[in-house]
Amino acid sequence: MNARLSEATALAGRIDALDWHAIEEALNQEGWAQINGLLDAERCHALAAGYADAAQFRSRIVMARYAFGRGEYQYYAYPLPEPIASLRSLLYPRLAPLANRWNEAMGVAARYPAAHADWLARCHAAGQRRPTPLLLQYGPGDYNCLHQDLYGELVFPLQVAILLSEPGRDFEGGEFVLTEQRPRMQSRPMVVPLGQGDAVVFAVNQRPVQGTRGTYRVQLRHGVSKLRSGQRHTLGMIFHDAT
Numbered sequence: 565m566n567a568r569l570s571e572a573t574a575l576a577g578r579i580d581a582l583d584w585h586a587i588e589e590a591l592n593q594e595g596w597a598q599i600n601g602l603l604d605a606e607r608c609h610a611l612a613a614g615y616a617d618a619a620q621f622r623s624r625i626v627m628a629r630y631a632f633g634r635g636e637y638q639y640y641a642y643p644l645p646e647p648i649a650s651l652r653s654l655l656y657p658r659l660a661p662l663a664n665r666w667n668e669a670m671g672v673a674a675r676y677p678a679a680h681a682d683w684l685a686r687c688h689a690a691g692q693r694r695p696t697p698l699l700l701q702y703g704p705g706d707y708n709c710l711h712q713d714l715y716g717e718l719v720f721p722l723q724v725a726i727l728l729s730e731p732g733r734d735f736e737g738g739e740f741v742l743t744e745q746r747p748r749m750q751s752r753p754m755v756v757p758l759g760q761g762d763a764v765v766f767a768v769n770q771r772p773v774q775g776t777r778g779t780y781r782v783q784l785r786h787g788v789s790k791l792r793s794g795q796r797h798t799l800g801m802i803f804h805d806a807t
């Protein structure tokens with residue numbers, strides 16, 4: 565087996581071995597779930613180093629230009645490099661059933677097919693053809709304002725971010741933050757304690773919460789607090805494509 569194939573196989577095994585029941589439980593309770601050690605340190609380092617390889621990317625965004633925060637990111641171009649292509653197609657089918665249950669609970673009509681290729685075909689037919697996986701880079705003083713990654717009418721309601729740097733060694737500060745806005749209530753803040761190679765699965769825009777008087781919707785947003793020092797890289801995995 566060549567190196568690329570064996571890496572994809574190892575990744576498939578790693579994803580298979582995860583406790584998806586516990587991940588779904590956490591997503592239902594909190595709107596996010598942490599997966600520890602999804603990528604090893606060597607792979608994290610290689611992905612972060614790829615930031616300098618412009619040929620892998622379709623566009624680069626300097627966040628300060630759009631008042632998105634401070635720092636920058638690049639969207640990967642098709643065909644996606646490994647392990648990003650494998651990660652996206654392996655994680656999607658694990659999340660699609662939950663996405664469908666959430667929409668059913670919220671009375672949202674959209675349903676998601678079992679295979680990512682079929683969902684992407686729908687995005688592309690609707691004019692959302694540009695790939696959305698991205699690599700983010702932060703330096704001292706950089707941060708990412710609270711936001712939602714919506715790129716068109718079609719939205720897959722869960723996304724994944726993987727921290728590629730090691731907190732305390734590569735950078736300080738720079739925490740992954742989520743807020744949950746409940747109807748007629750103040751927002752609830754959450755900090756996700758990611759280490760290098762850890763992933764967070766979280767709601768893109770809304771999720772159902774079971775209340776005493778039925779199900780209601782809450783709105784989530786995510787961002788990154790200011791880095792005090794060092795460099796921080798993240799791999800962002802969004803399952804819908806962009807207009």
Ligand SMILES: O=C(O)CCC(=O)C(=O)O
Pocket residue numbers: 700708713724725740786787788797798799800801
């Ligand atoms: O750098 C981070 O941890 C946040 C990344 C992000 O906004 C995303 O993956 O959509």
Ligand SMILES: [Fe+2]
Pocket residue numbers: 711712713786800
């Ligand atoms: Fe984001």
